[in-house]
Amino acid sequence: MKILFIGVGHMAGSLIKGITKSTSNKKYEIYINNRESTVAKAQELNVKPLVNLEDLQNEGIEVIVLGVRPAQLKEIAIVLDQFNLTNVTIVSMLSGISADKITEAFGRHPKLKIVRIMPNINADITKSVTGICANHYGEKSIDEVFDIFSNCGSVEKINEDIFSEFTISGGCTPAYILFFLKAFVDAAVKSGLEYQTALRTIIGSFEGTIANLKKSSKTPEAIIGEICVPNGVTIEGIKVFENSNLEKIVFEAFNKALKKDKEH
Template sequence: MKILFIGTGHMGSAILEQYANKNKDNEIFILNRNLENSKLLAEKNNVRYLTDLTEIKNIKFDIFIIGVRPIDCAKLFESLDEIDISNSLIISMVNALSIESILNSFKNSLNLSVIRMIPNMNAIIGKSLTSYTTFGDNKTLLNCGLEILKSFGKVFEITEDKYPSFVTLTGTSPAYIFEFLKAFEQFGLENNYDHKFLKELIAEQIISTVENWKNNDKETEMLIKEICVPNGSTIAGYNVLLKEKFLETVMKCLNASKEKC
């Protein structure tokens, strides 16, 4: 199959790199507004690049992976429809763009299949948590599309009404988690820890704590109470979080993200 990535910014290039490293059978092309960027990515990932959208007329692409800004989608879809991409699969990672909106953008192109998906930046290490929803009857194309998604992490099929909350929990949350980690990092640096050692220390502690939480049947509140013994150092710090309304702040953060998705 022939696959075209349209728009390879931070997310698109992360997905491209993971898939290109695992791909054996399909031909991969990329198209960006910045030709030099396309050339560099093509060379790095051993794929081909297009210089202009009109080149699509000469190549029958089976799959289009859309990674452009939402504001650019209408014009892009109009151009693709003029070319006629009937019987192909569109994989869209454009936030807040429904399958219905995608299909309504095409008048001439018939029998389209669609995978709406939202990855996160952990795709860069092959560990994205990617939500997806499918439309269409072409099982061959859809299965190929899902294999692309699986190449950069785990996939979760959801209904479209779940996207705002799912994207908040998986797509936007790395930024909030990094901010949380930054506090530990800053504390360690202020206490004269070597930065490389500090990152390893924090990472191991976070990972082991999450593993404990994941595999534990106890309620989260009970796990907290078991650590926060009276008059101890843990409860001293935890009381600051309560006083500063840490939980409420995080909930406000998540709800603000959900409203924007």
């Protein structure tokens, strides 16, 4: 299957690395277009450059993955709309842009097959959690698109009416988790730990805790209870989180991002 990625920045680059890393049977032929840097990026990622988008028909491209920013959809849709896209599936990773809005942008193709995905930046190490949904015409292609992105981690079918909520939960949380992790590293460094030691220690603690939670049947609250020795040390930090209403802060951050996603 021939797949063309248009717009190869952080997210599409991570997805391409994930797909090329885990596809052992050479099932996919990956092409990219990233304006002037098409050839250089193709070399870097070891995929094929498609410098002129007019060649997409001659090359027999079956799936076009849009990796541009939401604000760049219109300019790319105008270009693609000139071609016959009857046998092409458009895959969009654009946050907040509904399948209907994508169809609107492609004015000449009212029956465009559209599949939306919401991956995260961990795709290159095949650890993305990717949401997927399709419009009516794209339903026929959803399973093959599901298979493509299964090479980047797990994939969840999500109703489009809850796609924004998935976006914050799966797409944004890597940044929020790293923000939290960094705050701990900074605190440890301020307390006197050397930076690399602090980073190694906090990363190790995150990794171990997540692995433990995954294999355990216990809830996060139960494990917190086991760590907080009565009258011990950990509980003092938990009290600060509780008194500063950290949960409310997280809820507000989640909902602020959600509102923005729904505003598009």
